Amino acid sequence: MHAKGPRYQQVAASLIDEIKQGRWPVGELLPTELDLCERFGVSRHTAREALRRLRDAGMIERRQGSGTRVAALAPRIAYEQRVSSIEDLLQYGKATKLEFSSIERRAADRTIAQWLDCSLGAATICMHGQRRDRASRALLCVTDVHVVATPDAEQRYGTTPPLALATMLADLNISRLSRVEQSFAAIPMPKSAAGELNTRAGAPALAALRRYFDRSGKLILAAHSVHPGNTFTLSMSLGHDVIARR
Amino acid sequence: MHAKGPRYQQVAASLIDEIKQGRWPVGELLPTELDLCERFGVSRHTAREALRRLRDAGMIERRQGSGTRVAALAPRIAYEQRVSSIEDLLQYGKATKLEFSSIERRAADRTIAQWLDCSLGAATICMHGQRRDRASRALLCVTDVHVVATPDAEQRYGTTPPLALATMLADLNISRLSRVEQSFAAIPMPKSAAGELNTRAGAPALAALRRYFDRSGKLILAAHSVHPGNTFTLSMSLGHDVIARR
DNA sequence: CAGTATAAGTTGTCCGGACATTTTGCCGAG
DNA sequence: CTCGGCAAAATGTCCGGACAACTTATACTG
Structure with a gap:
């Protein structure tokens, strides 16, 4: 046999x-x-x-x-994306940079409650920012980062935009991160973002929602980005045969 | 130490x-x-x-x-997506089904040449189809599948739509597949697809281009789908530490 | 010189054994 | 009955050895 x-x-x-x-x-x-x-x-x-x-x-x-x-009735088949940083996973090159421009407290509306997996009306912190080309400073997309306003988060995020950015990058450290969920949808460009991005409201825009989870499965934060028309490319390779490999 | x-x-x-x-x-x-x-x-x-x-x-x-x-100066970090079939990778459930409605020969225009990685004007085969809900038969998206018209492909794809679909599913077998490249972009709904999808031309639509490669790195085929407004969700987990694990 | 056989070097497979570490159930002490 | 200790069982670590399979360089032969 x-x-x-x-x-x-x-x-x-x-x-x-x-x-x-x-x-x-x-x-x-x-x-x-x-x-x-x-x-x-x-x-x-x-x-x-x-x-x-x-x-x-x-x-x-x-x-x-x-x-x-x-543990399973069949060998697992895993497509994998090799990355060296979280930026790689999101397909942003090192040529781009995220900056926060404002921080505000918000009671979670229905959308944000769903994103953050919290109850409606819960206190949250929302950081608004822009991702720009590092050299030309051209605006690539606008981003809203949402976290649940725990006392801990309040202290670490609710300060100044640069400090909040540093806090976020620390929280998204490879060693803490365990799972990333990315959703893409085509939406009409919102009026709020149209001004910043210098495009017409209602034009097709690509919205990306990314939710980051730690090793215990707890949600760390949710980031929602709106891109004028950009293309997102994800390249995934099938892992090798772990049974027959030498 | x-x-x-x-x-x-x-x-x-x-x-x-x-x-x-x-x-x-x-x-x-x-x-x-x-x-x-x-x-x-x-x-x-x-x-x-x-x-x-x-x-x-x-x-x-x-x-x-x-x-x-x-082979590398640092341990690899791999985000992986566990799947049991190619449909899983694309986040289509088993509740949907792809059908081809027409097959036509085309000389590659600039776009298709780029997708198929072939020269401009090269002979290609394009299969047009629809993905529907298996139960309600509701139309979910329209898809164009492109292959380079080699004599082999001509014989295996250039027949009837159902046979071409079977050929495609065989070609995208897990054991042949090695890499999948997915690109997402927001585009205005094309006039051609607007009729089929019963939406207004110009409304925001999500276009997904997927390119499939075999173990030798050769492109198998390219599939371009247009969705009215659907959301695509990809969930990826960070692989375990392969050094310290028991 | 070209090509082939040979030998040395390196990793792959497989065996046998020993002890360590962790989990689990049992049994007795309180 | 509850708790602790103890022993049994299972996997993890580590050693030593032997041979197989493969690659590369060398020496030999024509």
Whole structure:
């Protein structure tokens, strides 16, 4: 059946087949390493290598002292975007720069409450700013950054625009960040932004809403940008085969 | 310096430091496994584990018989989107369905030549279609799929709309696909699409251009969709630390 | 000189063993 | 009954060794 390639790949392929066929439901304990050694007639090293591949594929989770449990019935397929900073993720080059021009307190309306995942009327802080080309200072888009006005946020954001920007960049540090949600929509250019962007109100504009979450799943902040007509390009690559790779 | 955690993590951390400091430029050969064993006073197993972590982090590339070379000066940071099908990647649910209504030959104009990465005037095939809700058959967007008209493509696509759709789905198989490039832009609703979508020409519309590449980097096809006002949401998670993870 | 066989060097696979760390259940003390 | 300690079980770390597969350079042959 799985007679090709290294022994650990054969073991891994067998286990994948059995998991796919539902021999162990999600959450169920797999046989222990020693059981697998006996069953497949391999050393513990080989069994562990097979299990490691399944783990890299997201099919199992292992816990020292506890055991190995099924996490998914199929290998995960992950498209990934390699980045070296949050700016890369957003496809802004290093040639652009965000500046805040004003900070205001707002009670969350329906839209903002949905963005910030808070109750209607909750106190929020809204920072309004512009992203400009670093050299020509040409205006690229206008941005509103929203945070829930906790006492902590009040102290760290509710100061001056430059300080609020620094606070935001610190909060969006790679080591804190865990998930980013990006939404794109075509909207008529709002009157408020039309003046700044020197375009006609009602013309097609690209609105991008980005919500940033930390490792615990808590929302850090939401940023809403309006672009005159720009194109956003996201390039994603399919990850490598974690089972068969050398 | 790196006195905490397992030995292989200490070795990995040391090597990462040295690579970051430029001791070995990108492309340079690292010491062999046995050299590292001697230098750090560890077994080959431990040295290999350390190197494996660096490889998972994208910092080195290894080739049997040849050696270990530096691939990057810093660990890669990858945001990933877990998907189980190409439809998931595009955020279309299983509740929608694409249908082709017509196929026509076209000489590439400037726009299409840029999309398909071919010369101006080259022969192309364009399939026009609609994505509908599977249940209500409500029209969600109109799509044009473009391929370069090679003899092979001519035979496989230049037939009937249903066969062309099947061919496209086969070509976009997960196992062939390697990279997807998505661009979003706000455009005025084109007159041609306004009729089909039952909207006013000139109203804000979201145009999505998606280009699909195979493992060799060759473009498979380009798909251009126009949506009345829909929102596209992409959710991406930061990959786990491949160095320190258990 | 061209091409081929050979040898050395390097990483990949696989085995066996030992001890550490973490989790879990059991059992007894209070 | 509750709590703590203890032992069993499971995975994690680390060692040593052996051979296989692959790459590269060398030496040899025609």
